[in-house]
Amino acid sequence: MSEARGRWAFARRPAGARWASAGRKAAAVGRIAFRHQLAYKTDFALRGFFLLFILFVFIQLWSAAYGGDFEKVISGFTLKQIVWYLVFTEALTLAAPPVCSRIEEEVKNGDVAIRLVRPQSYLNYHFSVFSSEALTRFAVHLAVGSAIAWPFVGPPDFGYGWFGLLALSAGALTVTFLLLMLVGLCAFWVEETSGLYFVLQKLQFTIGGMLLPIDLMPEWLQRVCAWLPFQAALYFPARMGVQFDGELLTRQLAIQAAWIAVLAIAVNRMYRRGVTKLHVNGG
Amino acid sequence: MSTADKKIGANARFVWTSWKANLASAMEYRLSFLLLAGMMFVNNFIWLFFWRLFFERFPVVQGWDLRDVMLLWAVSTAGFGWAAMLFGNFSRIAGIVAGGQLDVYLTQPRPVLLSVLVSRCSVTAAGDFVFGIVVYLMVGDLSPRGMMLFALALLVSGLLFISVMVIVGCSAFWIGNAEGMTQQAFGSFIALTTYPSDIFRGLAKAALFTIIPAGFISYMPIGMLKSFDPGFAATATGVAAGLTLAAALLFRFGLRRYASGNTIAMRS
Secondary structure (H helix, E strand, C coil), X not given: CXXXXXXXXXXXXXXXXXXXXXXXXXXXXXXXXXXXXXXCHHHHHHHHHHHHHHHHHHHHHHHHHCCCCCCCCECCECHHHHHHHXXXXXXXXXXXXXXXXXXXXXXXXCCHHHHHCCCCCHHHHHHHHHHHHHHHXXXXXXXXXXXXXXXXXXXXXXXXXXXXXXXXXXXXXXXXXXXXXXXXXXXXXXXXXXXXXXXXXHHHHHCCCCCCCHHHCCHHHHHHHHCCCHHHHCHHHHHHHHCCCHHHHHHHHHHHHHHHHHHHHHHHHHHHHHHXXXXXXXX | CCHHXXXXXXXXXXXXXXXXXXXXXXXXXXXXXXXXXXXXXXXXXXXXXXXXXXXXXXXXXXXXXXXXXXXXXXXXXXXXXXXXXXXHHHHCHHHHHHCCCCHHHHCCCCCHHHHHHHCCCCCHHHHHHHHHHHHHHHHCCCCHHHHHHHHHHHHHHHHHHHHHHHHHHCCHHHHCCCHHHHHHHHHHHHHHCCCCHHHCCHHHHHHHCCXXXXXXXXXXXXXXXXXXXXXXXXXXXXXXXXXXXXXXXXXXXXXXXXXXXXXXXXXX
């Protein structure tokens, strides 16, 4: 009887205590994920090399497009702004850990069963790991990207730009996480998600503004992009980083919040439906 | 028939049989094959969409226009496509060596490198190959001369992809686990073959035509297809042939250092 009362008392814990407990678990998982990353220094170095390489190629391409003219302004961007914009979008893109393939692997090899019985929500667990890894990687990639952009086009003296970039980056990474989860959770139905991930990645590259600021795209495409969540994941923070605008920042934060709400509901529903489809044999 | 002729004939039959077996294996999962190849086609198409947006804003960059970049993608993707379909293991040499998986090839009475290369067919590469051909049919010169030059461009680019990656992969004979490094080199080399060579200047451009010979692929639309430059065509062909020979010799040399890890493996 006393045991039953104890269980009932646990279930009826105040919402504040439950949130605090969930927060502590998320922080603990985040700390473990952070330490886990430090063990893979070679992985960091290889990604850093790729970032340096790809930014070098982009600098060459855009310098050729601007004819090496640092004063020329095209659609509101100077060469220096374009290069730093690309540093920010690349740093954000490469910051996202491969959530889709992890979920796919968990479903394929049955590890998902272990995750589901843990005293932490499956979605929260992945979000904790993602946040920890993404924030660390983002900081490292910003440093690596700066190391190549600075000597070529000069320092990132964009006023409050850094504040704008950081203010929008947390929301941007959350939108990225939710988009990746939408694709990753498809593994509950189809197992193989690499094709869908590929398409999502390329959509981020193009209409998300990773390779080309949305301002430089034709007007019809800009109107299409305005109705999609991809711009909130890359374009918003990167553009704010090179062209700070207080009013626009408030509006973009609101748009990000709206997309996070919509996508979080979609992810939650998808997870609830997907988990009922799951059959784990052995493991 | 001399012994050498018999050997060549036997190797040719072996290669042909391997290709047929690879194709049959890929066709076993037809839907998966079509999906993966289709996905690569869409992936390349999105890149061209980016270039279209780029050239709408900057119509000519260092003498290159959209058509030139489309030809560049045709040469790079179709060249990579045939190489990875027929010799699919060229990008995996380092992993095979470091993992001790060469044992299974050493026991066969065929040239080891050839045997390794033909034992895999990259399914996604079919999408690359078809994409390259479709793009060439859209913007290329469809006269017999133009088609022959395109075929030569594909031969050169495919050989460059294979030889460069085999050379980089051979580093595993000396430094052991070089998989991460070779994958980065693979990604970087492919990326360099898809950007116009003329956007690079100075040392970077010199490197593109020497230590990282991706420039011989990325200059192909200008030097071979748009206005035929015999000097460039001869150099590119010579470099591709030379690197292919160098890759085969380096693999042979590296094989002497190979130590088995007693891995029990099967050819799949």
